Amino acid sequence: MSRTIEYGNLMHRAMRGLIQEVLEDVAANGLPGAHHFFITFDTNHPEAALADWLKQRYPNEMTVVMQHWYDNLEVSDEGFGITLNFGDAPENLYVPYDAIQTFVDPSVEFGLRFETQPKSDEDEEDEEADLDEDTAPKGGGDIVSLDSFRKH
Template sequence: MSREPLRYDRMVENALRGVVREALTEVQEDGLPGEHHFYVTFRTDGAGVKIPDYLREQYPGEMTIVLQYQFYGLEVTPQGFSATLSFGGVHERLVIPFAAITGFADPSVNFGLKFQGADEEASGEDEADGEAAAEDDTPAEESRTGTVVALDAFRKK
């Protein structure tokens, strides 16, 4: 009887996604403290992602949103989160499963996580070609294990 080896890389990635879930849950309950703000990068074509078609066309692979001043109705579930953000003065509701997140950063405290997307891992696809929506200096390191904690791109210069 041959068993698959233990996938520690997936275990670590799931645990780190829990950090994102916990941070968002705290913000949902108490708001953003101090100078904290989040950059959340996600696969726009990920399973369960709900965004307007024009955003999916503009960002066909990946998109980065900023949760700082103008986001409303943050709701966190065990599977993901949703929030209303403004795009060109139009409020849009986005639904983002945690499995679709490829990056999370809080530049105010020099914290960042980069994930190998679960959708990408399952399909064996390469990283998305789309550009990010925020002022994005994508974390410098890339890793196929999904456990990189890259802080340099978010340090104040």
């Protein structure tokens, strides 16, 4: 069996490191200017933590928005914890980086999308990372296309 370079896994690690670095800066200094994030994550990830009623409402994936109100942002090497407001009900969430499907900052037309390819018997970790500025959040909210934010 020959050794190969796992570009997909390396790209995922680098992209998740970027998300961690951005969130660490926000935790220390707050969101600058018009920056805000749409973060879609897999609610079925074994390490994701969210209230039962949120899990029932979003059984597969959920998009959260970090913008005007958030609290208790704690960033670690594995993921981040945050308190967000859901209809005047603050809820704690924990999102592992491995659960993130999209990370979008529409204020600067930046987006990351993590795509998982069907796993083969040959390589159970065959994943492809995709940098995509046209990423739109999915699951229970308004769809925002970054095309609408582009300067023409």
